[in-house]
Amino acid sequence: MATSSEGEDFLSDLLKCSICLEIYKKPKCLPCLHSFCETCLQAYVSSSTDDKTSNTEDLKTKVDTYTISKQSEFHCPTCRNVVKIEDNSSKTTWLKNLPDNFFIVNLIDRRSIKTESKTCDPCASDGKQEPASTWCVNCTEALCKQCGDYHKKFRSFRNHSFLDLHLVKTQEKAPFTGFIPCPDHPSTQAQVFCVDHHVACCTLCATIRHRKCSDILTLEEAAKDVKNEKVTHDLKAKLEELATNIQMKISSRKERQKNLQASKEAIEQEVNTMTNEAISHLETLRASFKQELHKYQEDVSETLESEISNLSNLLSRVVYQKQLLTASVEQGSNEECLVERQHILKSEGEIKNDSSVFPVKISTGKLSFRADSEFLNLKSKIRTLGHYVEPKKYCMKKGKIELLHKNDLCVGVCNAVFDNQGNIFITDYGRERVFECDITLNCKSTVSVPGKPRDITIDKAGHIFVSLPMEKEVIAVNTKKSTVQKIFSTSIVCWALYWMNDTFFISNGDIIQIYSDVGKKRDEIETSTTWMISGKQDSESILYSKDDKLMETSVCSKEEKILSSGSGCGLRGVSNDLEGNIYTIGINNNKLYQFSSDGYLIREVNMGEFHLKGDPWSVRLSDGNMFVITTTRGSVALFEITSDE
Template identity: 30%
Template sequence: MATTSKEIENFDDLLTCTICLETFKVPKYLPCLHTFCETCIDTYIVSSTKKDNTSEGFKCPVCRMFVPFKGTHEDPQAWASKLPRNHFVTSMLDKRAIQRSEKICNSCHVKNKTKEAVSWCTTCEEGFCGQCEEYHKSFKITSKHTVINVQNIQSDQSGFQITGALSCEDHADKIVEVFCVDHSKPCCTLCATLTHRKCENVISIQNAAIDIKQSSQTTELVRKLKENGKGINEIVQNQTQTFESIQTEYENILQDISKLKERAIENLNKIENQIKFELSSSKKQVDLKLTDDIDKFSNYKSIVNNWERMLLGTIRGGSDQQCLLEVNKIGLKFTALEEEMNEAVKRIKYVSFRFVPSDQMTKLTSSTGSLGSFKIHEQCLERTSTSGTLLNKSVNFRTGVIKIVRTIAADNLGQVSAIFVRDYVITARNNIKTVEKYSIDGNFLASLAIECDPTDVTHVNQSQVAISSVQGKVLIVDGTDLKLLQSLNLQDTSVYGLCFVDNDQFIVACLSTLTWISSSSGKKIKEMQTSGSSFFVSTSDKEGCICGDGGHSVSHIVGQTRSFTYSSLQLSSPRGIGIDFEGNIYIAGFTSKNIHQITNDGKLIRVIPSATLGVQSPWTIRFHHITNQFLVTCYASGKVLLCEID
């Protein structure tokens, strides 16, 4: 199928050098598949090797992957010329130039003349004016080349790709002509002769590329790239939030220190600077580690996103042969990168600060030797204390068996909502007006009495939660120390469930109304009417939310528009809505006594009877954001169950 001008425009980011920010001139690509102008990467290589005082290689300007040149006899000034040319990008540039009527005759250009190209040779990859085209056809060696009229390309009437040339990775001056099935390796004739002459299954590149765009191999690789891109983005966001939380905790500790200082005797002034220095030094060390994590996974994200764009660009705008080359190239590199990422994930830890005043400080005696101590709390991201698995590829959320790990709380009747906060569980109990904190093992840790009737709890950041109340209030609570930080009074706004969105807003839900409010002032921003049963609301992504939308339905809402509505007579009185880290949606059917699991575009996956979880009337569902564990609460019994999907 011909690629339209509009489609070519959509891939402009693939045609722009990230060093000079201009359209590629002689595009060369690195082993990580990032592409640069030859002159740009040449200048970068020379300056990089001088700066690092090394002649063994250099780091990619984008993802920082090391590109070795150890053992070569060339100077760094010659490395760029040895890099393989990106024929796919070159063909995209040529096609765009043709479609914009900007392509000039290559033969005339050599003679310092400028004439508009009227035809294109797919073999030579050159444009010709009318006179040069006649010369081209007159030579015996080029007389049988496929030549396409430029006007046909511009109007997308040509059924030909404008190039079929693919550079050999091992011999940049050679063209790929065959494919070794035994090694899944595209080869030039030199590779086939020297390296693959004993292989039994070597076929032409054209035969190997048949139906590659529609193959399960290509589809599965696109799916994996998207899936891992999402997972990496979660980690980057998580570590970024930790970085921000550390700053908040750091500032809070400084305030506590200052307050203690104000109440203490003059002797405390001498030791205040000492503990601030220690705190600052520790924070710098933590900042450096978190920054390294963020940079590392941002680089992974850049690599995966680039590979996805390259593969999608090849599928939409490249030839079958190019697609085959890209699939094999990216597939092999992705497997190695995936292993590297999994190892890196195992080393990531949650980090938080704690400040504990000393006994002497508490007594405010003049003999106090220090203000107190602070601790850096770290928790491995790889597994939680109950073996919940991070990014475990063996977990199939759509078909996996659901089992009960333990009951967190079961002593109180009535409405209860629950949520994970770091390695704890926070519950909001309506009948006794309390917020409670439990360990993952189910042990009660602390409680906070509040004046209103809590109905729902949601995250604000990694350590803070928000509690909604039917009295028209939203309470901001520190989930670590379980203390009230702020109370928002919402005038003329009905509140039951709530969720927090990225742009510092809450969405509160009640009956048939969704209301967006400011998270700092409680001021109403906008509202939207639903078809009812909108007691709870969850954020599905940065743009949208999901809520009950009638007695048998839930809707995904973006702005003021429903992107999809899921309806079923087997679903009655939809209440809590949970979302796992793959994007699958879980709806608590309060009176239908079941849980409906649907895809992120509203298609039914399965209906789970709540009795299998020991729950009579499911009320709320909340997933851990990076494990296979989730919380289910029961309206009738007040149970909070910790479950997981194998």
């Protein structure tokens, strides 16, 4: 159920002119029933017709007074239907004669009354702030008690309709008062209806403006039984259908917004992960390089320290011998000098040999760095982290059908269905189980069921329902929680199962039975060789095969339309895409058929090209451009309709 705020938002959108996008000001209704502000419509008609003026200063005068010499026309800004302007009529006169949309006026009044804290409008013009208690429908003004009493005393205002503001604020329905003003005399009640011009007016307007019209009725006579007329009901149904269609488009765009936000966040997360992994990898390389560099520096330093220590010891010996020789020369006798010199000569060769091990000049020891060529080119090569990929544009009628994945997942006949997340749920007849796969056909979860499951369907909330034909039961399956719950029993063997609009459709091949969401049987349709059922997107029609013919039937009514026929092809699975195209499988000729919504054959595809095990049995479309085909021997194949560009 919509909340009050959602209702107010919807009402606000309903009361906005589609040209100026503001609340309607004197809404006029075109023959196609779309309404616009009178001033907006005047400007639009002026710019759309062939009446051109070169002098912009005289534009308003020329628009008001120019008489059309021949019939002129323009397109409705909303539905683009052609609207013709009458011969010998000025635009201003023609526009003023268009019927006012009093329903919208009443809704605007109701909205104004209910959403604003009203003060008396006449008192406000004198700078006073008096609370209003009455609303004049004809003047569209709020009045305090005193002004309301005065208002009713004047002759011109005696016939005006008044509403109690307190009561109106608590009303849920539009405040229809019974007073219908004449378009040209707002203070006068409309009393007659011109059938020729489809407008209600007062008797004065009928005498002057509609004297040549052939069909003038009293308003009461014209409106007799109008609520029960087929036109009213048809119009209401069309408006409901239009509102549903528009709401679907709004929901589709909101879903696109949601998907856009989710995919943007996913891409950001992926980029963050990717860059963090790259940074982490570089940090690892840097730490490893620093460790290797430090170890090399330590090893070389240790060697140099050892050499310095040995050379220092040799230096100490040489210095000591030099000191002894000098002292013996300066202070000792010739004999002592001779003995000491001989002693030094004996050890000189040994010291010289030890010193020669260490060359005088060695490398400077200064290290240099030569970066890896790939690392040096990293900055120049990597100019971007990547780019986002826009969703593929595809046409289901013309796009190329490509096989993405195939796998032998089941034993015997299997059926499959997509959820709104792109996951695939499959019944495995031979193994008595239902399992969930991703779009690569990898099993994510599985649950055993108390019987051999045949058909599978899903509701808008994502609940999975499965038929158990031998048990004559319909069950609900939750693969994530591994739970199975019986929903209801059927009076026939339930081979086919399909959910649409809180209704279950079940077939044993010869009869289609219709059950409520709690398992109460509502109706049944005679058929033959109907092993699977589907429904047209967002409609009340179901699709099923019958004697090699594809049938479309409105719920609880007779068969209305044969979409296709074949000779011995053995039609089985049937489904449709978001564009309304219909797909069905021929089990005997191994073909996939694609039809337009009105039964025109778009193409047929030989499934033998894809080498699936078994004969094709079912076909199910996703909410996008993918579909899954199952076979009689447990094969599952996922296909994509790619862009035709």
